[in-house]
Amino acid sequence: MNAIKEARRYIERRPPEDPAARTLAALVLALETDRGFDLSSLYGLDYKSFDLAIEVLRDWRLDRYYAGKAKLFDISMQVHEAPAAEVSAEPASGTATTSSS
Secondary structure (H helix, E strand, O other), rough: HHHHHHHHHHOOOOOOOOOOHHHHHHHHHHHHHHOOOHHHHHHHHHHHHHHHHHHHHHHHHHHOOHHHHHHHHHHHHHHHHHHOOOOOOOOOOOOOOOOOO
């Protein structure tokens, strides 16, 4: 699975207030809108999330995944616009436990 698709799934499966999802979403928004991004926020991520962020940077640079980037940008915008303190009683859509290859 490419990093763009994996990042979209990562963000979709976490609540909007999740710090790692918000950091990844902020990275995507910065990449898409050519705005600044505080790279030090990446160091607050666990290793797996950090590695995913680096892979997103690599894929974004290659600029091959137009459709995947659009979906990832959309979910990142939703997370960005959601209040950080908002807590949902129900899990986010797509959170069902599934096995992935």
